[in-house]
Amino acid sequence: MSMIVFELWHYQLGPGVDDDEIDWDEVNGLRIGLFSTQELAQAALDARRDKEGFIDWPDGWRIWDCELDEAGFEDGFPGWEGTPDPATRPKLH
Template identity: 35%
Template sequence: MQKVYLLYHIRDKGAEDEDTKDIGTYSSYELAEAAKNRIKDKPGFIDHPNGFYIDEYIIDKDYWADGFHD
């Protein structure tokens, strides 16, 4: 089972408004964390240090297979 790690950043702009940036996809959690450390002091990111997230995904697996409801 092969996994990848998606690093992204969410800036909460209030009132159900978010600005999401996909930063990169990495072959290990450690590489995703290293990427976060490289950019966390860059403009925009430095002002929102708690907006970083790393999610693990299994390759060739369906996500949201049952759909979603608003």
């Protein structure tokens, strides 16, 4: 039986940004927490919405659902193909 959990993130994103066009490897973000329900994630968001830093990027909030015990990145670090020099590799968050 799978369990869905909810990750609350905040990114430095301006208004009107299309999530499908964002290069998520290049965006500064903070994982705020992992929650058992979407309602708890939303409550954490609401409690932080007007705090310093977060208030400057009001459109940066995202709640992502994910399956517990589901691993990703089976092929290794994203974006590192063909870049053997660590200094030229994309920034990871």
